Amino acid sequence: MKWSRDFSFKETGPLQEYIREKILPRVEKPSRYLGTEWNSVHKDWDKTPVRMAFAFPDLYEVGMSHLGLAVLYGAVNERENMLMERVFAPGPDLAGILKQEGLPLFSLESHRPLAEFDVVGFTLQYELSYTTVLHMLDLAGIPLLAAERRSGHPLVIGGGPCACNPEPLAPFFDCFVLGDGEEVLPSLLEIVAELKDSPASRTDRAEFLRRAAALPGVYVPSFYEVGYRQDGTVAEIRTVRPEAPPRVRKAVVDDLDRAYFPTRPIVPYLEVVHDRIMLEVMRGCTRGCRFCQAGAIYRPVRERDVEVLLRQAAELVRHTGYEEISLTSLSTADYSCIEALARSLAEAYASRGIAVSLPSLRVDAFSVRLAQALQRFRKKSTLTFAPEAGSQRLRDVINKGVTAEDLLSATGEAFAAGWHHIKLYFMIGLPTETDEDLEGIGELARQVLEQGRRLSKGKKPTVTVSVSSFVPKPHTPFQWEPQDGLKELKEKQGFLRSRLKGPGLQFSWHQPEMSFLEAVLARGDRRLAPVILEAWRRGARLEGWSEHFRYEIWQRAWENAGVDPAFYAYRRRDYDEKLPWDHLDFGVSKRFLQEEHRRAMAGEVTRDCRSGRCAACGVCPGLNVRLQLKGEGRLAAAD
Numbered sequence: 321m322k323w324s325r326d327f328s329f330k331e332t333g334p335l336q337e338y339i340r341e342k343i344l345p346r347v348e349k350p351s352r353y354l355g356t357e358w359n360s361v362h363k364d365w366d367k368t369p370v371r372m373a374f375a376f377p378d379l380y381e382v383g384m385s386h387l388g389l390a391v392l393y394g395a396v397n398e399r400e401n402m403l404m405e406r407v408f409a410p411g412p413d414l415a416g417i418l419k420q421e422g423l424p425l426f427s428l429e430s431h432r433p434l435a436e437f438d439v440v441g442f443t444l445q446y447e448l449s450y451t452t453v454l455h456m457l458d459l460a461g462i463p464l465l466a467a468e469r470r471s472g473h474p475l476v477i478g479g480g481p482c483a484c485n486p487e488p489l490a491p492f493f494d495c496f497v498l499g500d501g502e503e504v505l506p507s508l509l510e511i512v513a514e515l516k517d518s519p520a521s522r523t524d525r526a527e528f529l530r531r532a533a534a535l536p537g538v539y540v541p542s543f544y545e546v547g548y549r550q551d552g553t554v555a556e557i558r559t560v561r562p563e564a565p566p567r568v569r570k571a572v573v574d575d576l577d578r579a580y581f582p583t584r585p586i587v588p589y590l591e592v593v594h595d596r597i598m599l600e601v602m603r604g605c606t607r608g609c610r611f612c613q614a615g616a617i618y619r620p621v622r623e624r625d626v627e628v629l630l631r632q633a634a635e636l637v638r639h640t641g642y643e644e645i646s647l648t649s650l651s652t653a654d655y656s657c658i659e660a661l662a663r664s665l666a667e668a669y670a671s672r673g674i675a676v677s678l679p680s681l682r683v684d685a686f687s688v689r690l691a692q693a694l695q696r697f698r699k700k701s702t703l704t705f706a707p708e709a710g711s712q713r714l715r716d717v718i719n720k721g722v723t724a725e726d727l728l729s730a731t732g733e734a735f736a737a738g739w740h741h742i743k744l745y746f747m748i749g750l751p752t753e754t755d756e757d758l759e760g761i762g763e764l765a766r767q768v769l770e771q772g773r774r775l776s777k778g779k780k781p782t783v784t785v786s787v788s789s790f791v792p793k794p795h796t797p798f799q800w801e802p803q804d805g806l807k808e809l810k811e812k813q814g815f816l817r818s819r820l821k822g823p824g825l826q827f828s829w830h831q832p833e834m835s836f837l838e839a840v841l842a843r844g845d846r847r848l849a850p851v852i853l854e855a856w857r858r859g860a861r862l863e864g865w866s867e868h869f870r871y872e873i874w875q876r877a878w879e880n881a882g883v884d885p886a887f888y889a890y891r892r893r894d895y896d897e898k899l900p901w902d903h904l905d906f907g908v909s910k911r912f913l914q915e916e917h918r919r920a921m922a923g924e925v926t927r928d929c930r931s932g933r934c935a936a937c938g939v940c941p942g943l944n945v946r947l948q949l950k951g952e953g954r955l956a957a958a959d
Contacts, residue, residue, distance in 0.1 A: 352380035355428030377452035385594035394582030425459035434460035444482035447841035490541035499570030537571025583635035613793035656951035706745035710760025735775035749804035762819035789835035797916035909938030
């Protein structure tokens with residue numbers, strides 16, 4: 321049987337039945353698409369005026385591990401006049417069946433076609449998901465270009481970290497949300513509600529965009545024009561509509577204690593990447609690593625109160641049945657009340673077999689002792705640390721703020737406490753990197769391994785060195801830096817491979833071509849949109865997965881579009897060059913980034929502002945927010 325694309329979707333019941341009975345039994349993991357998980361929300365479609373689909377451009381297992389989905393799903397669905405359903409990129413098997421049978425991509429909760437929603441909102445977590453966005457729009461039967469969508473089509477919006485430079489995607493989206501989404505997204509949907517005559521009617525697109533552009537944190541790309549110089553650099557970015565501000569400032573939640581947080585998250589049927597309670601203890605990080613985009617765009621640090629977190633944890637345990645609570649943030653060991661929180665959670669839940677864990681560890685002994693205290697009754701598997709660079713000189717350049725002694729102190733604590741597998745994350749291709757810095761990676765790994773052999777008491781320790789390639793990102797002090805060439809990165813990987821051999825040492829690395837593409841798209845402009853479109857037409861999708869990534873597709877797409885990718889990845893920018901994202905304000909001033917870049921080249925470190933000394937990054941006065949710490953920080957001791 322072949323379903324017709326002309327099917328009237330007003331009769332959704334038969335479509336739901338057909339999907340469940342005829343389609344899902346033929347796919348590898350049907351539970352990805354059931355939509356009936358514990359705590360999933362199923363609202364009355366006909367009685368809910370505003371309907372949005374949250375689209376995650378990757379597979380279910382990845383998307384269901386995303387805390388932002390849980391936050392926005394709950395924040396929207398708790399409102400009586402709105403509903404949010406989910407959609408993920410289908411696996412290749414389901415995508416093939418949808419194409420073969422002429423079926424549209426559908427949401428999970430109601431199995432309705434995406435085209436029936438008022439809004440389809442994509443989260444943009446990484447650049448290699450861009451072609452998957454187009455893949456999903458195409459499967460949904462929604463025109464890819466915003467200019468080709470009409471009154472009967474949904475509004476297509478985007479958010480997430482890649483919205484800090486969405487220019488390569490500008491022609492495909494109606495608008496973007498910059499910054500924290502849990503307050504501005506419902507405000508956007510209220511505009512939809514005000515513009516609809518009835519639940520079945522559609523929103524006036526032009527009026528929606530006009531009003532949306534006036535909201536803090538909303539960027540409407542069609543309201544801006546970009547001019548280019550003869551040398552290919554940006555000449556100007558100017559507004560073409562009076563509603564559009566010259567600079568769009570990100571939305572920020574100033575008090576997390578009062579912000580919405582989901583205590584009834586969806587519990588998947590199948591194992592996902594992070595299959596546990598995610599308790600967000602704070603947002604933002606002021607450590608100031610100069611390569612880190614998240615550390616720049618999520619400032620300032622805003623902590624939740626311990627009492628609030630304990631209350632949220634109790635509700636999460638009661639509503640999910642999970643046996644692990646992960647204390648989530650960019651740097652959880654920096655949470656100023658971490659010891660009090662960990663002790664209270666352990667006292668409350670250890671006897672019930674519910675563990676408390678940290679998603680990542682800072683490179684110091686305190687973090688290991690904390691992890692030991694939290695996991696004393698659990699099997700010790702692997703501890704991961706990220707010294708990032710092999711020499712103190714280069715760690716100062718990137719402002720990592722740790723020393724080899726810090727690392728060895730941490731790993732010594734770990735081996736003594738019973739861990740015998742250590743994973744070390746490094747980056748290669750960092751600005752000013754030399755052979756001595758690469759030699760330092762091998763030397764540090766061998767020192768940790770030797771330490772493990774002395775302290776592991778009958779166990780055979782292993783040290784895994786995982787190496788990624790530096791990708792210069794917007795809104796960071798290294799946004800002006802070039803990326804190393806593919807040949808150079810491969811030579812550096814070969815150099816490390818030759819030095820990380822022998823019993824107990826393991827070496828893994830990322831595919832340099834993927835890092836190159838990430839660098840091109842991260843600092844790209846609107847002229848890359850035809851390239852993305854061409855790559856999608858040639859079959860690019862699910863490119864975050866190495867088995868699906870095909871570099872040759874992009875080579876042909878660049879050639880076909882007449883675009884030189886080296887212009888975006890390998891070129892050093894001057895401070896006075898206008899950057900494609902200069903009209904998007906995430907709080908950190910360009911002057912601060914320039915000063916941090918100069919200090920990096922001089923090997924000077926900048927202390928975390930939680931130490932009490934303001935680094936003048938511009939976030940607090942620029943966004944009218946303040947650093948919020950709930951307890952006495954341990955920062956001075958840690959440094």
